[in-house]
Amino acid sequence: MRKVIVAVYVSLDGVMQSPGAPEEDATGGFELGGWMVPFADDELAGFMDEAMGQDYDLLLGRRSYEMLAAVWPSAKGDLARKLNAAGKYVVAGPETELTWSGSHRLEGDVIEAVAELKQGKGPPLIIFGSRKLIQALLPHDLIDEITLLVIPVVLGSGKRLFDVGDPAGAWALAKTRHSSKGVVASTYRRAGDLHTGAAYQEPSKAELARRKRLAAEDQPS
Numbered sequence: 001m002r003k004v005i006v007a008v009y010v011s012l013d014g015v016m017q018s019p020g021a022p023e024e025d026a027t028g029g030f031e032l033g034g035w036m037v038p039f040a041d042d043e044l045a046g047f048m049d050e051a052m053g054q055d056y057d058l059l060l061g062r063r064s065y066e067m068l069a070a071v072w073p074s075a076k077g078d079l080a081r082k083l084n085a086a087g088k089y090v091v092a093g094p095e096t097e098l099t100w101s102g103s104h105r106l107e108g109d110v111i112e113a114v115a116e117l118k119q120g121k122g123p124p125l126i127i128f129g130s131r132k133l134i135q136a137l138l139p140h141d142l143i144d145e146i147t148l149l150v151i152p153v154v155l156g157s158g159k160r161l162f163d164v165g166d167p168a169g170a171w172a173l174a175k176t177r178h179s180s181k182g183v184v185a186s187t188y189r190r191a192g193d194l195h196t197g198a199a200y201q202e203p204s205k206a207e208l209a210r211r212k213r214l215a216a217e218d219q220p221s
Contacts (some may be wrong), residue, residue, distance in 0.1 A: 002117065003124045003144040004059060006134055007051040008161060009036045010148050015158035016131060019151070024067065030158050036151050043179035044149065049079070051147035051187065055123040058083070059114070062092035064129035069100040089117060089125065091133055111140050118142065131159055139167045145189050146171065152182040168194040 009019040018025040018033030026033060060068065065088065072083045088103040090096070091110050098105055106113040114137060117125065127134060127143075137143050148161075171188035178184045203211070 001119060002122050004114070004118060004127065004137065004142055005051070005053075005056075005124050006127045006143055006146040007048060008127075008129070008134075008146070008148060009151060010161050011035065011151055011153050011155045011158075013154050013156065014160040014162060015155040016129070016161045017158035025063070025159075028157075028159070032155050032158065035153050035155060039151050039179070039181045039183050041179065041181060043181070044183055045079075047147075047149055047177065047179070047183070047185035051149075051185070052082075052126050052128075053124060054082075056082075056126045057087035057089060057123055059089045059117075059125040059127050059130070059133070060091070061130035061133040062090070062096050064133075065090045065092060065098075065100070065103075066096065067129070069103075073100055086126075087122070091130075110136055111142070114142050115140070131161065134161065135163065135166060138169075141169075141190065143190065145174070145187060147185060147187045150184045150186070152184075170194050 008016050010016050017028075017030050019036035020034065021037075022031075022033040024033050058068075068083070072080050084101060086102060088098075088100055089106055090098060090103055091106050091113075092098075094105075096105075106117070110133070134143065170191040170193060172191040174187045174189050176184065176186040
């Protein structure tokens, strides 16, 4: 069975939009693209390389595929070699030309297609970018591992990795490391359902009164 692994740059407030360049993704009027670049160094590159592993295929949404396919086929270096050699499984309609070598279109229902892909043989499937794809797969427990490379900036706006309405669930920390520039890379693995509890067993009268006031304030006027 193949694993699906997410590797993503995020800000402290969870934004993942346009980390690499101002014009990478300016949709929605986002003007702060390139926020990851001042923190790019050999340590950060090493974190991403470790998260992706040495042998992998890519699982991509349309926009991320188009962005990567416009850059990497003509690029040089070890990362370019790996990306160009990898298989690419792309969630995109027929209007998107799959010009990058090793590209395959996922037809039909995306959930069924990814579930079938996971059941086959092959290296892990790395999701890079592809926010809509990530959010589509999460409710169906099709993502096995997430590495968050948290850049120490607050952006205040932009597309976020997790959003209101995303499913609740537990994730276990597998490892964490940090760079000299303050980037924290943490790898999490799916750990089943979310469990909750109370910090105290018997609420006081004051606490019960507070809860009652809070419930009243929450009612529509």
